Amino acid sequence: MRQTESACSERSSLAPLLRPRCDMSLAFQSVTVMGIARGYDGARRTGSLPAARTTSTIAQKGSTMKRSTRWIASLAAACLSFAGFMQTAQAGLVTTEQVAASEGIRSATAQRDYVNTTLARADVAAGLQERGVSLDQARARVAALTDDEVAVVAHTIDTAPAGASDVLGILLTIPVHAGDPLTTLPATRPAWRTRWAAVLALTTALLAGCAVQTRSLREHPPSDLQHAAELAATPFFAQTEYQCGPAALATALAAAGLPADPIQLGEQVFLPARTGTLQIEMIAGARRQGAVATRIPATLEAALREVQAGHPVVVLQNLGLSWARAWHYAVLIGYDIDAGEVLLRSGATKREAMAMRTFEHTWMRSGAWGFVALLPGQWPATAQEAAVVEASVGFERAAVPMQAVAVYRSALARWSGNLTLMMGLGNSLYAAGDKRAAADAFRAAALQHHSAPAWINLASTLLELGDVDAAAQAAREANAVADAAWREQAEAVLKQALTRTNLRAP
Template sequence: MPWSAALHAWLRPRLAAAAAVLLAALASAGCATSARQLQAQPPPELPPQVELADTPFFPDDSYFCGPAALATSLSAAGLPTQPEALVGQVFLPAREGSLQIEMLAAARRRGAVATLIPASLEALLRETAAGNPVVVLQNLGLSWAPSWHYAVAVGYDLERGSVLLRSGPMKRQELSLRTFEHTWRRGGQWAFVALPPGRLPATASEDETVRALVAFERTAPPAAALQAYRSALARWPGNPTLAMGLGNTLYAAGDKHGAEAAFRRVAEAHGLAAAYNNRAQVLLELGRRDEARAAARRGLAAAGPLRPQLLETLHAIDAPVSD
């Protein structure tokens, strides 16, 4: 079970009956929801039915729904993982649950790019239609007595008005769209997709993708980070953060010529002092001192808070060369 600092009451035991009553009440709720809208006017490109039947299943009827859901997502992404291998990374015994931030971090440590998707039911359905299982956080209890639960959305049926989940001990839980939407909304509509480097979620925003890749780069091998950055730049070629990440990763991979070219492109396109500084340092390592000096001086003109770093780079460039 997940836990968040903002969700301070942990009352999962004794809530089974209350949760069942709540689910029944939500199913008959008369308020207009996006679930109703999707059923009444589904986007024409959205298939009426989707089921990712080959998604792995790890049954769980304990507090370990976080590790089970994450293992499901990682295994579906081609990164076979058992829940037991994740317990120590995401489960907090004192809280009897898993933190959302640890779920994302553990996915990245296992080699997946974990990206939050938009908080909308349509985005969730689009992801499953694209072949991507979605890890979701639900509150199966009440606002004053929450029962937090991780599950994995693996499909839907718009005609039946249902969503399909790998959930706890149930391999194929069919839940009405409206009931699911309410339990998901009570969980903050938090959801993410874990994919191998080189694949992007169908609905992830540019900002969330940048955040996911910067976090992934911190622990990923350079080859994996390169693949991830290149796929993102193919979708958002004008993003300077992605371009800087590509340059840094090329440098980490030992490709100094490629890194220099990447930093040059960012500097020319966006005038970033950081790009001039990084390019100057790489040029110096390549023995191209005059070009390095020119790059550092151009960066200094736009340095702002990076001025001390660029002055340090210029000092290194102008230092006497030892024999």
């Protein structure tokens, strides 16, 4: 039975490829028959037909041939029209990711190249070697990541300090975000725990004066920021060994009203071989559960404002040193500016109070990496346009089309002029089957931005809707504004539109 289903699937997958050839072959045969018919008529007119054939027989056959000629001509036109339609459908639309890349957001290939280029830097390569990781091993890890995961890695590198040690911290620890540092140490070496606690305490004491944002917030608190807030109803999932990532992700998802099971999430995002969870997998894991995961600005004030807005913030902390990192995920659920402390769902502690300056320091050492997970249509209070575009495009790849439609519409309510968001809305509507609404979205983007991709998608969609004249005009507009990146696709859709127009002519 399995072999039968496979064979049927194979035939089904080949059918779209074979059908245009069959159609064009039939059209060619039709044209050939029409040529023979014309030759027959010409012979009859010149009197070169065999004498044995009577005039009535010739007239009857001529009439039959004319009817056949007209029928076959109509069939040929239909075949050519269908073939043109198939070519249009196969050509596809300009994707949202392509538009994002043209607007300055790196494409998946460019992001992967960027990460690999960073790995090849002399200082980074030397640091990898010192830690027993070869360049080939690091590149193999990058090659195994999905496009969405590579995008998060590239963004993390962009937002990190420029030093080689900071880049190494990202490249080495993104694949190795272990759980609570105390639980990752060997249980048979209790002395390690004592020494580690001493190191952490020393680090906190030495760097307490570096908490610049904490001092600023306490001395000059913004007038529109509450002095204290706590999301006491935020669910709590105590982590098991190394499972701070799944526990923190479950906390954020449950707070958003989404299903959250740390055990199931652990199966999706936890890497047993590395005893930890990747940042990229935290983002992807949230999207797989139907949440929109959006990075927040890398400032303490932004994190506090999210709590004030009722949004728990998943944060990554480095509880160690720059040269002895100890990564840990927690969820920020409260703060008190006057008391100088924050509240966390962290590890096995439901309500951990931490000095705000300590939190600032440990969070900044992770590159101030944090995100908010919300239902489609909702956004962080401090969301910035670039982060929203990135989150929307990533969500579109993971979500069902109508959920992506809700995300793009809500984003456009705040950033109405963003081309990538407008194109994402059109593409999601198209994927959802609402091609008329998709055409409206593409038209709005085309008129506002004079965008070749928008005109191309509008023309392609109108062709499928049967509005050939409007499609041809949109295709002409696409060619008028297309640069080298879009020229070939613009010319192709114009050719398709003109072919359909000519076939329709009397």
